[in-house]
Each structure stands twice: as C-alpha cells, then as structure tokens.
Amino acid sequence: MLTVVVVSVIKALIVIGMVLNLAGILGWVERKGSALIQDRIGANRAAIFGFAGAGLVNTLLADPIKFLTKEDVIPRGVDRLLHTLAPCVALFPAIVAFAAVPFGDRLRIGDMVVNLQAVEIDVGVLFLLAMTSLGVYGVVLGGWASNNRLSLLGGIRGSAQMISYELAMGLAVVAVVLTYGSLDFQEIVRRQGHMIGGWIPAWGILYQPLAFLLLLIAGIAETKRAPFDLPEGESEIVSGYFTEYSGIKYLMFFMTDFVEIAVVSAVVTTFFFGGWQVPFLASEGFVFPWGWSVPLPHVVVVLLQVAAYMVKVFIFCCLQVLVRWTMPRLRYDQLMWFGWKVMLPLGLANLVVTALVLLWIQG
Amino acid sequence: MFFLLSVPLVLFSLGVVLARSPVRSALSLVVALFLLAVMFFLLDARMIAALQVIVYAGAIMVLFLFVIMLLNLQHEPVETARPGQRTIAGAFAVVFALVLGAVALRGLPTMPGPGVEVAVTPSFGSVESLAERLFTRHALAFEVTSVLLLGAIVGAVVLARKIPR
Amino acid sequence: MTTVPASWYVVLGILLFTIGALGVLVRRNLIIVFMAIELMLNAVNLVFVAFARQQQAMDGQVMVFFVMTVAAAEAAVGLAIILAVFRNRETVNADEVNLLRW
Numbered sequence: 001m002l003t004v005v006v007v008s009v010i011k012a013l014i015v016i017g018m019v020l021n022l023a024g025i026l027g028w029v030e031r032k033g034s035a036l037i038q039d040r041i042g043a044n045r046a047a048i049f050g051f052a053g054a055g056l057v058n059t060l061l062a063d064p065i066k067f068l069t070k071e072d073v074i075p076r077g078v079d080r081l082l083h084t085l086a087p088c089v090a091l092f093p094a095i096v097a098f099a100a101v102p103f104g105d106r107l108r109i110g111d112m113v114v115n116l117q118a119v120e121i122d123v124g125v126l127f128l129l130a131m132t133s134l135g136v137y138g139v140v141l142g143g144w145a146s147n148n149r150l151s152l153l154g155g156i157r158g159s160a161q162m163i164s165y166e167l168a169m170g171l172a173v174v175a176v177v178l179t180y181g182s183l184d185f186q187e188i189v190r191r192q193g194h195m196i197g198g199w200i201p202a203w204g205i206l207y208q209p210l211a212f213l214l215l216l217i218a219g220i221a222e223t224k225r226a227p228f229d230l231p232e233g234e235s236e237i238v239s240g241y242f243t244e245y246s247g248i249k250y251l252m253f254f255m256t257d258f259v260e261i262a263v264v265s266a267v268v269t270t271f272f273f274g275g276w277q278v279p280f281l282a283s284e285g286f287v288f289p290w291g292w293s294v295p296l297p298h299v300v301v302v303l304l305q306v307a308a309y310m311v312k313v314f315i316f317c318c319l320q321v322l323v324r325w326t327m328p329r330l331r332y333d334q335l336m337w338f339g340w341k342v343m344l345p346l347g348l349a350n351l352v353v354t355a356l357v358l359l360w361i362q363g
Numbered sequence: 364m365f366f367l368l369s370v371p372l373v374l375f376s377l378g379v380v381l382a383r384s385p386v387r388s389a390l391s392l393v394v395a396l397f398l399l400a401v402m403f404f405l406l407d408a409r410m411i412a413a414l415q416v417i418v419y420a421g422a423i424m425v426l427f428l429f430v431i432m433l434l435n436l437q438h439e440p441v442e443t444a445r446p447g448q449r450t451i452a453g454a455f456a457v458v459f460a461l462v463l464g465a466v467a468l469r470g471l472p473t474m475p476g477p478g479v480e481v482a483v484t485p486s487f488g489s490v491e492s493l494a495e496r497l498f499t500r501h502a503l504a505f506e507v508t509s510v511l512l513l514g515a516i517v518g519a520v521v522l523a524r525k526i527p528r
Numbered sequence: 529m530t531t532v533p534a535s536w537y538v539v540l541g542i543l544l545f546t547i548g549a550l551g552v553l554v555r556r557n558l559i560i561v562f563m564a565i566e567l568m569l570n571a572v573n574l575v576f577v578a579f580a581r582q583q584q585a586m587d588g589q590v591m592v593f594f595v596m597t598v599a600a601a602e603a604a605v606g607l608a609i610i611l612a613v614f615r616n617r618e619t620v621n622a623d624e625v626n627l628l629r630w
Contacts, residue, residue, distance in 0.1 A: 079387075122489060130417045137393065379551060380550055380564060388560050406580075452553035512546055513602055
C-alpha cells in the first residue's frame with residue numbers, strides 16, 4: 001500500500017516537473033523562435049559569459065525571479081477574490097490534464113510493474129476533455145474580475161471562442177477513439193505499436209489524417225494563440241483578459257499558455273504519433289524488418305520510450321511556436337465562420353466516415 | 364470522505380442561492396457541480412463523472428457566465444422581493460424538506476439489499492456497461508433525446524436572433 | 529466513501545433539492561432562478577447515481593445521462609429566452625416580466 005502511494009507521488013512529481021520545465025523552456029524557445037522568424041538576433045541579453053546558448057538556463061532562472069519580485073497590482077474596484085482566483089483557475093486544469101497522458105510503457109522494477117502514467121483511469125480521454133473544458137474559466141474570470149471593459153471584451157471573446165472550438169475538438173477526439181476502440185490513453189498508444197506490412201509504424205496519423213488537422217487547429221484555438229489570439233488581441237484590446245494582471249499572477253497566465261501548448265502537443269503525439277512508441281523498438285530491443293535486431297535491457301527500452309515521447313512533444317511545441325509567429329490574427333467573424341462552418345462539418349463528416357469504415361471492416 | 368465532499372457541497376449550493384452577484388452565484392454552482400462530479404467518480408460512475416464536468420461545468424455553466432457577462436449584470440442593489448415572501452418561502456422550504464425526508468425515510472427501509480457498501484464488479488460504471496444499457500433498453504429514449512436536442516438548437520437560435528424591425 | 533449507506537446520499541440530495549427550491553422561490557433574478565433549477569436537477573442526479581451503485585443497475589446512470597442532455601437543451605433555450613426578454617424589457621427580474629407578450 002505504502003509503495004503504491006510512494007510510486008504515485010513520484011509519478012505525479014515527474015509529470016509536474018516535466019510540464020513546468022517544458023513550459024519554462026518554451027518561454028525561451030518562443031523568444032528565440034520569434035527572433036529567428038523576424039530575422040533579428042533577439043533575446044541575447046540573458047547570455048552567460050557571452051554565450052547566448054546559455055541564455056536558456058539564465059532565462060529559466062531570471063524570468064521567475066523577475067516576476068516574483070515585481071509588485072502585484074490589484075486595481076481599485078475589482079472583485080479581489082475572483083481577481084486572485086482567476087490565474088489559479090486557469091493554470092490548474094492545464095497541468096492536471098497531463099495526469100492522464102502516459103509518458104512511457106510499463107516499467108518493471110523487480111516484481112513491481114509501474115504504469116508510466118500519472119493517473120490510471122479507464123476514461124482518460126474523457127478526463128482530458130473535461131479538464132480542457134475547465135480551462136475557459138480562467139479567461140472568463142480574469143475578464144470579469146478585472147473591472148475593465150477591454151478585459152471583459154477579452155473574456156467574452158475567449159469564452160465564445162473556446163466553446164465553439166471545443167466542439168470540433170471533441171468530434172476529432174471521438175473519431176480517434178472510434179478507431180482505437182478505447183478511452184484509455186495507454187491502450188490507444190499500445191494499439192499503435194505494430195507495423196503495417198512490417199515497415200510503416202501504425203501511427204494514428206495514417207488512419208486519421210483529417211482528425212489530426214482538426215485536433216491541432218482546435219487545440220491551437222483552445223490555447224488562444226495566434227491566429228486565434230482574439231481574447232488577447234494586444235493591438236485591439238490591450239491584453240484582453242489579463243490586462244489588469246501583474247507580477248506572479250501574470251506569470252501564471254503566461255505559464256498557462258505554455259502548459260496548454262504542451263497539453264496540445266502531448267495529445268497530438270499520443271493520438272497520432274504513437275505516444276511513447278519508437279519505431280521498430282519492441283520490449284526486448286530493436287527488431288528491424290530486414291532481420292537485424294539489437295537486444296536492449298528493459299530499463300534502456302523504457303528510457304528510450306520516455307525520451308521519444310518527450311522529443312515528439314517538443315517537436316509539436318516548436319511547430320505551434322512556428323504557427324504563432326507566422327499567421328496573422330483572424331477577424332472575429334472569420335473565427336466563428338471557420339469554427340462552425342468549416343471545422344464542425346468536417347469533424348462530423350470525418351466521424352461518419354470513420355464509423356462507416358469501421359462498420360464495413362467489422363462486417 | 365463523504366463529509367469532506369458533502370459539507371462544501373451544501374455550502375456552495377447555499378452560495379448559489381445567497382450570493383449577491385450573479386457571477387459569484389454561477390461560480391459557486393460550478394464548484395458544487397465539480398464536487399458532485401468527484402462524488403460520482405467515487406460512486407463508480409466514472410463516465411457520468413466525466414460527462415458531468417464536460418457538459419455541466421464545461422458547457423452549460425460557461426453559457427450562463429457568457430450570458431451574465433453579455434448582459435453585464437453587476438451586483439443588484441436590493442432584491443425587490445415582496446414583503447413576507449422570504450419568510451413564506453423559508454417556511455415552505457422547511458416543510459418541503461420535512462415532507463421529502465419523511466417520504467424517503469418511509470421508503471428506505473423497504474428497499475432490498477444492504478447500503479452502498481456492496482462490492483461492485485470492475486465493469487460497473489464503465490463506458491461499455493453504460494452504452495450497453497443506453498442502446499438496448501433505453502434506445503428509444505435516446506433517439507427521442509436527439510430530436511429534443513435538435514429542437515432546442517433551432518429554438519435557441521430563433522429566440523436569440525435579433526428580430527429585424 | 530464506500531462505507532456510507534445510500535440513505536445519506538438521499539439526505540444530501542434532499543438538502544440540495546431544498547436549497548434549489550428555496551432559490552427558485554426567493555430570488556428574482558431569472559438567471560439565478562435558472563441556476564437553482566440546475567441545482568435541483570443535480571440533487572436528483574446524485575440520488576440516481578447512489579441508487580444505481582446500491583442496486584447494481586446501470587439504469588440509474590443512464591437516467592443521469594438523460595437528465596444531463598435535457599438540462600443542456602433546457603439551458604440553451606432558457607438562456608435564449610432570457611436574452612430575448614432582456615433585449616425587449618431591459619431587465620432580468622422575474623417580477624417585472626409580467627406581461628405575457630413581447
């Protein structure tokens with residue numbers, strides 16, 4: 001009993017550590033990435049001994065210290081309780097959403113088998129949807145509690161946008177769940193383990209390319225980043241729902257953004273790119289279709305899988321940073337048009353086709 | 364564990380009714396619904412618990428908050444209740460609770476089986492078992508519900524549309 | 529959690545339902561009245577789930593599923609009505625919406 005608790009706590013700590021560090025690193029990636037895209041050097045003041053690459057470490061340390069020591073301004077006339085609550089409400093579901101996503105296969109330590117997944121529930125996908133649907137409260141509360149018209153506008157925009165794109169996201173997820181026949185993330189990843197014709201890894205992207213696009217787009221819309229950054233819209237409504245925030249609370253909204261990026265990447269990786277699966281890596285080591293095989297100890301296999309998962313997640317995080325600095329912001333009517341008249345019908349069509357094909361295959 | 368959940372649940376429900384500002388009222392309801400979802404989860408209704416959060420907390424309550432913000436309902440100065448209405452309502456509520464309690468107490472002892480502490484099969488509350496019941500015994504109701512939802516969509520769109528004058 | 533008899537859940541359900549009923553009777557703000565109704569629905573849901581667990585019957589949970597669907601439909605239509613009322617009369621106070629016409 002005690003070991004179970006200890007293992008659970010360790011897993012939870014690993015996941016939280018992974019998420020928060022990834023969020024910090026993404027802050028740096030975003031700055032450097034934007035500089036790269038805009039053809040400037042950028043973000044080079046945090047270098048250590050003139051070596052800009054070390055700026056990553058420096059940014060990870062300097063940023064939090066800067067935010068923590070700043071004054072926390074609470075404007076007059078705000079609802080103090082809700083104003084303080086909003087950033088916490090925004091950050092909490094984003095981090096908790098990670099609990100259901102597996103970051104590795106089963107790890108055997110002696111007699112004990114540890115499922116590398118913070119929470120083992122059979123409705124993991126629904127849990128994730130539930131948590132992402134709670135993310136909207138941070139925006140709504142922040143917008144409402146700030147007692148500022150522009151914040152309120154941002155909050156209203158945010159809630160409308162997030163409800164609209166949640167539908168397309170849900171439909172894409174349902175199609176994926178239909179394909180794998182399971183609501184358990186670990187099970188979904190395992191089903192992607194075999195090879196098609198011995199060569200091509202059977203990753204979800206091959207079965208559900210449209211769902212991948214829908215999920216990625218809806219995911220970016222849920223994270224409220226460009227081209228879907230209307231709730232923030234700094235050229236129109238200052239900073240939208242977090243205009244009136246500063247110091248540590250601003251940092252929390254800021255973190256929420258990056259954690260949400262990580263969530264979207266993790267979900268996309270798990271659904272469509274095999275999660276922790278490494279091509280040709282079986283539980284005993286590499287087995288290549290042309291007959292070679294490299295036997296590896298169990299721990300190395302598991303570590304390789306965890307590393308593969310992290311690399312995949314990071315790649316999709318970078319993709320989202322790229323998208324954010326490439327696309328112009330949508331107009332509000334375009335946003336709604338796209339969400340309701342493009343994403344939703346496509347998602348429905350994808351679902352119906354998936355169901356029909358499944359029916360046909362299963363006779 | 365039961366009290367750990369139920370006491371805040373009752374408090375937040377009271378918050379829904381007593382809060383001055385509609386936003387606070389709605390937020391208390393969100394917390395109450397979330398606590399209920401946790402309770403469902405502990406009662407082996409995992410699917411229902413997830414749906415509770417997705418549908419209620421994620422969709423319905425956001426809709427409420429959206430409307431409150433859209434109408435910009437700030438604190439109401441004073442509730443313009445008619446005199447005596449509160450006392451009558453309070454008395455009614457107490458009587459109502461007593462009647463319900465009496466009925467429940469009369470009904471409960473006759474129910475078969477022990478308390479909730481029965482052992483359950485692992486599949487109880489799973490998606491499969493719910494779906495199996497939903498699409499066999501309750502298939503007709505399910506279909507009717509889909510028509511109801513369609514009607515609700517059309518109705519909501521018609522009502523909320525700006526009428527050209 | 530599993531050692532609690534079902535009757536406790538019934539009592540909790542009654543309490544929540546009564547609070548909801550009280551809200552409907554006392555509050556004049558249409559939106560809050562509406563939320564109190566949602567609370568009453570959820571009180572019933574709780575009892576359904578508790579009994580489903582006790583009776584080992586999934587039908588209780590199926591009922592909750594239907595209640596949620598109907599609540600979603602009701603919320604959409606109800607809020608649309610509130611919006612329409614507000615647009616015409618500039619109020620969400622139930623006492624002032626006393627003409628059975630637009």
